[in-house]
Amino acid sequence: MRVVVDLNRCQGYAQCCYAAPAHFELRGHEILFYDPAPPETARARIERAEQACPVRAISVEPAGLAEEDAP
Amino acid sequence: MPEDTLFAEVLDPRNRADPYPIYARLRRTPVARQRDGAYVVSTHAAIRSLLFDPRLSSEDLPPSRRPPTGNPLKDWLLNPIKNRIANAHRPLIFRDPPDHDTLRGFVMSEFTIARVNDLHGRVAALVDGLIETCRGRDTVCLVDDLSYPLPVAVICDLLGVPEQDEPQFHAWATRLATALEPDARRDEEARRATVETFDAIADYMRALIRQKRRQPADDMLSGLARRGTRDRPAMGDVDLIATAVLLLVAGHETTVNLITNGMLTLLRHPDELARLKADPERAPRVIEELLRYEPPVHFRSRKTLGDIAVAGATIPKGAPVILLFAAGNRDPERFSEPDRFDPDRADIQHFGFGGGLHYCVGAPLARIEAEIALVALCRRLRDPKLLADPPPYRPGASLRGPENLGIRIAGIL
Amino acid sequence: MSGQAGIVVVGASLAGLRGAEALRLGGYEGPLTLVGDEPHRPYDRPPLSKHVLAGELAADATALPQRVPLRACWRLGSAATGLDRRAKTVRLADGSSVAYDKLLVATGARARKWPGEGAGLGGVFTIRGRDEAAALRAALARASGRVLIVGGGLIGCEAASCCRALGLPVTLVDPNATPLARALGTFVGGTLAARMRAAGVDLRPGTQVRALEGEDGQVCRARLADGATIAVGLVIAALGAVRDTDWLAMSGLKADIGGLTCDGACRAITRTGEPDPDIFAAGDVARWPNPLYGGRLVAVEHWGNAVEQAAHAARNMLNPDDPLPYAHLPAFWSSQFGLNIKMVGLADGADSVAIVQGSRAAGRFLAVYGRDGRSIAALSFDEARWLPAYAERIAVGAAFPPIRGATDQPAVETRAPGFPPPRPIPTDRGRMPEAAHA
Numbered sequence: 063m064r065v066v067v068d069l070n071r072c073q074g075y076a077q078c079c080y081a082a083p084a085h086f087e088l089r090g091h092e093i094l095f096y097d098p099a100p101p102e103t104a105r106a107r108i109e110r111a112e113q114a115c116p117v118r119a120i121s122v123e124p125a126g127l128a129e130e131d132a133p
Numbered sequence: 134m135p136e137d138t139l140f141a142e143v144l145d146p147r148n149r150a151d152p153y154p155i156y157a158r159l160r161r162t163p164v165a166r167q168r169d170g171a172y173v174v175s176t177h178a179a180i181r182s183l184l185f186d187p188r189l190s191s192e193d194l195p196p197s198r199r200p201p202t203g204n205p206l207k208d209w210l211l212n213p214i215k216n217r218i219a220n221a222h223r224p225l226i227f228r229d230p231p232d233h234d235t236l237r238g239f240v241m242s243e244f245t246i247a248r249v250n251d252l253h254g255r256v257a258a259l260v261d262g263l264i265e266t267c268r269g270r271d272t273v274c275l276v277d278d279l280s281y282p283l284p285v286a287v288i289c290d291l292l293g294v295p296e297q298d299e300p301q302f303h304a305w306a307t308r309l310a311t312a313l314e315p316d317a318r319r320d321e322e323a324r325r326a327t328v329e330t331f332d333a334i335a336d337y338m339r340a341l342i343r344q345k346r347r348q349p350a351d352d353m354l355s356g357l358a359r360r361g362t363r364d365r366p367a368m369g370d371v372d373l374i375a376t377a378v379l380l381l382v383a384g385h386e387t388t389v390n391l392i393t394n395g396m397l398t399l400l401r402h403p404d405e406l407a408r409l410k411a412d413p414e415r416a417p418r419v420i421e422e423l424l425r426y427e428p429p430v431h432f433r434s435r436k437t438l439g440d441i442a443v444a445g446a447t448i449p450k451g452a453p454v455i456l457l458f459a460a461g462n463r464d465p466e467r468f469s470e471p472d473r474f475d476p477d478r479a480d481i482q483h484f485g486f487g488g489g490l491h492y493c494v495g496a497p498l499a500r501i502e503a504e505i506a507l508v509a510l511c512r513r514l515r516d517p518k519l520l521a522d523p524p525p526y527r528p529g530a531s532l533r534g535p536e537n538l539g540i541r542i543a544g545i546l
Numbered sequence: 547m548s549g550q551a552g553i554v555v556v557g558a559s560l561a562g563l564r565g566a567e568a569l570r571l572g573g574y575e576g577p578l579t580l581v582g583d584e585p586h587r588p589y590d591r592p593p594l595s596k597h598v599l600a601g602e603l604a605a606d607a608t609a610l611p612q613r614v615p616l617r618a619c620w621r622l623g624s625a626a627t628g629l630d631r632r633a634k635t636v637r638l639a640d641g642s643s644v645a646y647d648k649l650l651v652a653t654g655a656r657a658r659k660w661p662g663e664g665a666g667l668g669g670v671f672t673i674r675g676r677d678e679a680a681a682l683r684a685a686l687a688r689a690s691g692r693v694l695i696v697g698g699g700l701i702g703c704e705a706a707s708c709c710r711a712l713g714l715p716v717t718l719v720d721p722n723a724t725p726l727a728r729a730l731g732t733f734v735g736g737t738l739a740a741r742m743r744a745a746g747v748d749l750r751p752g753t754q755v756r757a758l759e760g761e762d763g764q765v766c767r768a769r770l771a772d773g774a775t776i777a778v779g780l781v782i783a784a785l786g787a788v789r790d791t792d793w794l795a796m797s798g799l800k801a802d803i804g805g806l807t808c809d810g811a812c813r814a815i816t817r818t819g820e821p822d823p824d825i826f827a828a829g830d831v832a833r834w835p836n837p838l839y840g841g842r843l844v845a846v847e848h849w850g851n852a853v854e855q856a857a858h859a860a861r862n863m864l865n866p867d868d869p870l871p872y873a874h875l876p877a878f879w880s881s882q883f884g885l886n887i888k889m890v891g892l893a894d895g896a897d898s899v900a901i902v903q904g905s906r907a908a909g910r911f912l913a914v915y916g917r918d919g920r921s922i923a924a925l926s927f928d929e930a931r932w933l934p935a936y937a938e939r940i941a942v943g944a945a946f947p948p949i950r951g952a953t954d955q956p957a958v959e960t961r962a963p964g965f966p967p968p969r970p971i972p973t974d975r976g977r978m979p980e981a982a983h984a
Contacts (some may be wrong), residue, residue: 064611066590070850070877070888073931080497081417083246091928093881095597098590099607100247102486106414112650114500118482123611185934187903187952230954439951450951490931 071119078111150523156460163444171453175460177467179444184489224379243356275538280392288384293352296398306385390429390534410511418476431459458484516543551645557652558582561829561852568860580961583625589642594679605680629797651827655787664758667764672941692777698725702784717748732969805845811869812859828855891923899963916946
């Protein structure tokens with residue numbers, strides 16, 4: 063699955079890091095490092111992170127879309 | 134109805150069950166000056182703007198009912214609780230940067246992702262046990278049976294408070310929480326009780342911290358009480374006690390509302406309850422929408438350090454500001470059909486945990502507790518029905534939630 | 547609205563993807579074609595110069611999420627080579643043509659190559675595309691010698707940070723007095739310089755690379771304008787970007803290496819000065835009059851602009867009778883040397899700068915840039931929490947400095963920002979701006 067975070071919006075609240083610690087990590091004071099291509103098995107956790115973001119900076123590709131719409 | 138008395142209506146206990154129509158009236162004037170000089174901010178855009186404004190200070194509580202005399206010593210004496218809590222032992226919610234950041238840094242260094250996420254199993258076991266105690270009954274009193282004991286046990290566990298002291302803590306926390314309400318300082322007796330409670334809890338914490346220093350355990354208090362190193366200076370004892378008390382009260386008084394308001398809302402929307410029961414993966418959306426629709430904390434107070442122009446108004450320097458989060462959460466300019474409970478809405482950007490630098494430290498824990506509790510309640514209570522709607526409410530207008538929530542059930546699954 | 551050909555998006559980039567999504571979200575049901583010169587689905591560039599170089603992410607992990615079904619015809623791996631506005635067709639590198647009713651130009655920009663002596667040598671890299679980043683990453687993974695970074699802009703500094711994290715010796719050469727001088731000025735750039743030096747970067751400001759020299763076709767030495775010679779194992783040319791407008795040369799549109807000129811509604815302007823009602827542009831390639839900066843023509847090479855302008859152009863494309871002007875407060879972020887850098891607004895042309903939150907000594911601060919007494923930009927080094935408040939003030943052109951009496955605010959002192967003199971701006975296509983390093 064594919065994920066992108068709008069890092070202009072991100073304020074380093076770290077809620078995604080609690081929701082999906084294997085895929086989001088806060089470094090230093092406010093640098094967010096995240097996995098843009100987590101395995102599909104992590105979807106529930108990634109969507110939890112998406113929902114928990116106080117500034118709605120996380121975009122997650124809906125399941126099956128990439129395959130269905132493949133180039 | 135003139136707008137300058139609307140906030141008094143918000144505080145009126147008779148409006149506790151449904152303050153939202155008053156919020157709608159307040160939103161017509163996004164920044165509404167009240168007769169006592171406080172400015173109530175109620176639209177989503179204006180609240181958001183102020184949350185990031187460094188001219189908004191947390192280093193003060195809402196004004197007392199008594200107008201300031203101009204003599205600081207006299208004001209201090211007139212308003213002892215405020216000064217006792219806010220000035221002598223100010224925890225980080227009443228501090229500005231850079232002090233706030235230092236204190237928050239200490240807390241965050243112990244409120245680690247691993248420590249919080251490790252609580253999943255403990256929370257699930259507690260929830261199961263608490264629901265199990267309702268077996269054989271046809272009524273659940275949700276606050277007493279689950280919403281209250283769960284966060285108490287969790288925060289005590291996290292801090293490292295011995296289990297046998299929990300009931301004592303519960304009593305203290307309840308009394309301290311009421312002191313945070315704007316109208317709590319009117320009653321002389323309540324005021325004295327709060328001071329006594331604070332002294333008692335501070336004495337207890339001092340002793341507990343001493344013990345944690347002697348015998349450190351894997352808990353937050355042991356971590357916070359750790360002696361300083363070159364890279365990490367030690368936390369001062371006064372700050373340490375203030376922080377411990379804050380975590381205790383915050384851990385008690387907010388999650389209880391999130392769980393109780395959550396179950397109340399689901400019982401009022403049986404289709405959503407059924408959906409959550411059938412698909413627990415919906416829980417994160419349900420929780421975020423709850424935080425928008427029925428947040429545990431309805432407002433917080435700040436003070437202006439300069440004139441601030443916002444939403445076409447100017448709040449003068451030194452004015453108390455009330456950020457009415459729960460009104461911003463229902464702003465039709467920000468959310469379509471704001472008064473509809475809809476976990477599927479695309480974009481739930483709420484103030485349920487506040488925002489900006491004071492964003493709730495405990496948010497991840499609150500989410501875990503609420504999710505596990507609500508999913509378990511939906512799955513295990515057979516045929517739940519509200520006994521009274523609206524339920525009776527606790528007096529608090531800011532930390533707003535039902536006193537209790539009677540639910541008739543056909544059994545436990 | 548459409549005929550048979552439908553809408554064609556040239557540039558399978560962030561802007562192209564977001565534009566296509568916005569068209570579908572906006573109710574467009576007709577044919578949709580996405581043309582891309584690279585063989586890849588749209589991918590995200592910011593991680594390339596950070597986590598991909600550092601080896602934390604594979605280059606192909608950066609594919610962007612697609613948020614709605616596009617039902618698009620993808621023409622990947624075939625660059626657009628020409629535009630015939632009369633016939634309403636786009637010519638592709640494979641010799642075929644794609645007809646359009648409406649066109650969204652989102653071809654972005656490409657890295658400027660090392661233009662000087664030694665251009666053909668092995669071991670000289672640029673970072674812009676995914677394949678470039680993958681190749682550089684592979685080279686860094688086996689590199690042993692010193693890495694020379696030519697250019698102290700955002701990409702050069704991020705690359706320097708990655709190379710130091712990998713333990714490689716790094717020299718960074720920039721003609722200005724500090725890194726990021728063009729973006730931030732030397733006053734702020736000086737704090738980054740100190741941080742870079744503390745991280746072990748051999749910083750060579752105020753000079754230029756004269757030539758790269760090789761052995762057996764591999765770069766091995768750099769000669770600097772100040773006479774110094776540096777033994778190098780690998781060179782990263784971080785010399786900025788040129789807009790990808792070559793394919794528009796014969797189109798009759800106003801396009802050059804500085805971008806494709808648009809009107810306020812993102813419609814491409816022809817050489818006779820009229821907007822072409824069927825051609826829109828978005829992202830790095832688009833140069834438009836930004837009402838937030840007095841209608842000055844700007845092209846904004848940042849992620850947030852690609853996202854917003856693409857959606858805006860798509861909206862105007864679907865509402866030809868109600869075109870809305872595109873007002874955008876530029877913003878970017880960068881992470882390097884453990885520091886989060888964020889900026890809103892356009893700082894160039896600033897005559898003053900002031901630290902308004904935190905302090906340079908603490909390593910966390912927010913600076914505001916002023917011009918003629920107005921606030922025009924704000925920059926955060928690890929102090930992003932206040933940025934929204936300052937962004938609001940900048941959007942309305944508040945007096946400089948904008949917020950007084952704030953918490954954690956030092957005594958506000960106004961300084962000279964220290965911007966280098968502007969480079970000549972290219973106006974005719976094909977003419978390169980004065981090369982900074984050749």
